[in-house]
């Protein structure tokens with residue numbers, strides 16, 4: 082800690098986007114993509130904390146069979162809120178709207194996104210949607226699960242409309258962001274930045290944006306139909322009014338399966354940046370990774386039926402969806418192999434972003450492989466709607482998306498704020514999170530295979546031991562994530578200056594000071610080398 | 626093969642369960658294989674290629690390798706195609722009902738299961754089936770979507786309100802198995818559980834006979850008390866005065882009941898009968914019209930027995946006062 086002395090403010094780039102203008106108004110009306118990224122950082126972190134509290138309540142309730150301190154109705158509301166908040170308010174926006182907003186323009190050498198006002202609007206729309214969704218807590222939060230299956234969601238007395246309206250509005254925020262990124266990538270790349278000199282994070286965010294723009298409207302339509310049915314009795318899904326409940330599932334998953342890739346693709350982009358930088362060598366299989374992002378985006382539209390293998394769709398449909406589901410596993414597998422090969426003949430260092438990336442690889446591999454279990458028709462019949470599925474998607478969404486997001490946050494934090502967090506505490510927290518995560522979710526695979534259904538307020542005594550383990554893991558996760566928030570916030574006040582390029586990376590955002598100047602680049606950069614040509618550029622680390 | 630099976634899998638009770646288990650076991654070992662290969666490589670690289678000096682060196686390393694990339698695309702592709710075919714074949718076996726199957730109707734409603742057997746016998750929350758005979762299930766729901774799930778049989782099928790689901794199983798041993806509702810259906814979703822009792826053929830026939838004459842020889846109050854739990858009344862109507870999804874039945878009989886339309890009625894035999902068979906006819910003030918109809922589930926003697934039982938609940942309160 083004594084090394085802190087002698088670090089003077091002059092080490093920070095001036096003027097930078099943080100200090101250029103002051104006052105609340107300069108933030109709330111900012112058109113700077115970097116500041117909007119920070120607005121998202123604050124709001125999604127709040128959402129993460131709220132969603133985390135709900136998760137904790139779930140794990141406390143499941144610590145023992147029987148009711149502990151909630152009624153079953155409250156429990157049903159809590160798991161609905163946990164899912165809806167984590168998915169719609171945190172994971173979907175987190176990486177694109179925070180890190181994508183901040184770094185996509187910088188990585189392609191642009192001053193800003195194509196439509197800065199739309200960008201700011203997307204944040205306000207997000208806040209508005211979030212308020213609606215959370216307001217429903219006050220009026221009797223929805224108890225439908227984040228999937229809003231009909232006819233339950235048409236019948237229940239809780240405020241489904243408030244929640245779905247919130248989700249609908251959030252969808253528009255997501256569409257705005259996606260649209261903005263697509264145009265930005267097409268129009269604003271710096272001279273010399275050909276498609277194949279574009280960083281893989283940009284490719285990933287671009288593929289994500291395509292899904293956001295094409296799939297989210299379907300969710301919007303579905304939710305509008307649901308609201309019409311609830312509010313005006315227009316029968317679309319409820320058989321009592323002549324509708325078909327399975328139609329809802331088709332509509333819902335037509336969005337929500339691609340949405341899974343909205344959540345994971347950006348994280349894959351981050352891993353593609355972090356691993357070469359900390360291996361100090363060019364990425365292995367650049368084109369394979371780039372194309373596999375697009376392949377995932379495309380195939381992800383064709384697999385929604387794998388959520389409905391036991392709902393009574395025809396065997397032929399089930400077979401097609403199963404086959405396509407396997408095909409979408411291939412590009413993900415290819416990425417994992419490429420990342421692994423990128424370490425071959427590197428010069429590896431193990432700062433926190435790299436440790437997060439390695440954890441991502443491990444957890445995502447388990448999440449992906451258990452996804453193959455679910456694609457196998459006969460096996461899915463047994464484990465569908467059990468804790469096996471819960472474990473699988475937490476390995477993908479927390480082990481994949483959130484660990485990827487944290488890898489990115491730790492990677493770019495010194496660029497965003499000019500200061501370095503405590504590498505020691507970051508490593509400790511990572512170890513706690515890694516152990517806590519596996520302790521929480523691995524037992525759930527076994528619970529699921531043994532037949533414990535999901536969304537159960539109470540369970541048979543034979544499932545108790547594994548539930549206790551899972552709850553213990555949950556508390557460890559709480560400690561781990563709590564530590565991350567603490568040391569990151571502390572770093573803002575006490576962190577050492579990181580310099581322009583602390584990790585020795587070769588993409589454009591590291592070529593300017595930290596924190597970056599308001600307009601990113603003094604003059605439009607000219608791109609002469611690829612994003613991972615370390616052996617050509619030989620970048621020097623500015624930290625420690 | 627069975628080492629993981631015994632540790633993790635639930636007991637296998639149907640003819641196709643071992644086939645599902647074989648797939649599960651294969652998948653588990655396949656996953657372990659990939660994890661070991663990938664993480665073996667990663668750990669090796671981490672040790673072998675860690676930075677040696679103070680500063681990292683920038684080596685020229687291969688940017689890609691077409692042969693290798695084709696290999697690691699083709700091998701997983703073959704593997705998943707193989708898994709697809711295998712999984713599909715077992716799935717078809719689980720879906721195509723054998724011709725000579727015994728047909729049982731399964732009706733799901735909030736929050737219990739009722740079963741109707743070929744000769745008209747019924748049971749609630751307990752499915753009784755003969756061992757070694759294919760059983761065809763014709764599933765439907767009276768309200769929201771539920772899902773019929775017996776882990777030991779590896780069977781699951783959604784029950785829909787607007788169309789039948791069809792599936793089958795054949796139990797291999799005499800014994801009891803848990804039955805769960807696997808599709809979220811509200812308040813008592815996790816209490817919507819029952820049993821599948823697999824019995825010998827002779828026992829099954831005996832059971833059918835006694836269930837047709839069940840309650841005979843029992844005093845009606847006692848029979849009613851049994852029905853009150855076995856037919857799921859207890860899920861919504863407590864016995865101690867605390868309101869749940871429906872009003873508590875303590876002291877209801879003979880009392881004056883306030884209805885949603887502003888009128889009130891005395892809860893006599895006819896009112897209770899109507900409440901059970903046509904629950905939507907009169908709705909108690911302060912409650913939702915969610916009570917399912919028992920029209921086809923309860924026989925006349927059973928309704929009578931329930932009424933007799935409800936009477937005893939009112940006697941207790943008056944004597945208690």
Ligand SMILES: [Cu+2]
Nearest residue numbers: 771806810817
């Ligand atoms: Cu149910």
